[in-house]
Amino acid sequence: MGTRYPGSPKEVRALNAFIALSRAAESLHARLNRSLEEAGLSVGQFGTLEALYHLGPLCQRDVSRKLLRTGGNVVMIADNLEKRGLLRRVRGEKDRRQIRLHLTEKGRAKVRSVFPPHLARIVALMEALSSSEQEELRRLCRTLGLQQDRTKEAHP
Amino acid sequence: MGTRYPGSPKEVRALNAFIALSRAAESLHARLNRSLEEAGLSVGQFGTLEALYHLGPLCQRDVSRKLLRTGGNVVMIADNLEKRGLLRRVRGEKDRRQIRLHLTEKGRAKVRSVFPPHLARIVALMEALSSSEQEELRRLCRTLGLQQDRTKEAHP
DNA sequence: ATTGAATTGTTTAATATTAAACTATATGGG
């Protein structure tokens, strides 16, 4: 990690922090993805199921915002999950443009079987840091991530 | 951000830190990618050019490890950059399995034109944190990312 | 020396993701 760019201390500090952040996230994801794939779920599929499980039915736009993916991608994710009987689409009654995604019982069962071991792996990976370090990491990342509005399309 | 999963304090702490880390990285990348794409480079292409520029010629395997991408992906990245005349392939003399990637002068010029504004954007985004916070973030992320060997294939 | 295992790069097929154009619905100002 780190960089060999011969910039100002300020640049080097920012770049080193950015590279460490990027690589930590990618590294953790690479390790977690493998076990998710063994469960037959892509990252987007798992994220969608997990969001619906813990937040209740959502329209596709909300899922798109939550996962930071484009709307078109969520259409495909919902298509595939619907084909497998893990969720169903319900046309909004008030706003007929919206389609709310509801987990089926099969979908809930999938989350119940996949989420606990996934969480256990996350906890195990995060144990490289102490409790207070985890809380500090969260605070720093939230400060970084929240500095700008991200409620619009993920990549407008 | 955060989670509504009703787990133990330990689980909630780890999950919140993980989610914040993931979203911060994705959020920063989404914003940076747009400007890279305006320069006509994908993330993998930019990462490859930048690595060759600052580290010197590398074989594809090294690039693969550095970018945390599969070898097959690096083949395609190198193909596309070679077609555009930004790098050239040089068969290794000592180990004839290897192919070292060398930047062309056009490739170096591309990095010189793209890297500085890219770095400026990173610095601007990271300024949401103070200097010491940036250093602390780097330390925490390195601890997380280095806890396990990642010198093998990115997704073996 | 020889053979078997490991490593590097390549190819192929499948999936994921995006941007952009499109349809349908909602909303707000004349």
Add this chain to the structure above:
DNA sequence: CCCATATAGTTTAATATTAAACAATTCAAT
């Protein structure tokens, strides 16, 4: 009411990425 604009979802075409099978080369242990 009517139209302009915005929003939700869909479709399409292109690119990115992966896993897996493969060829060529190296290396190590006999």
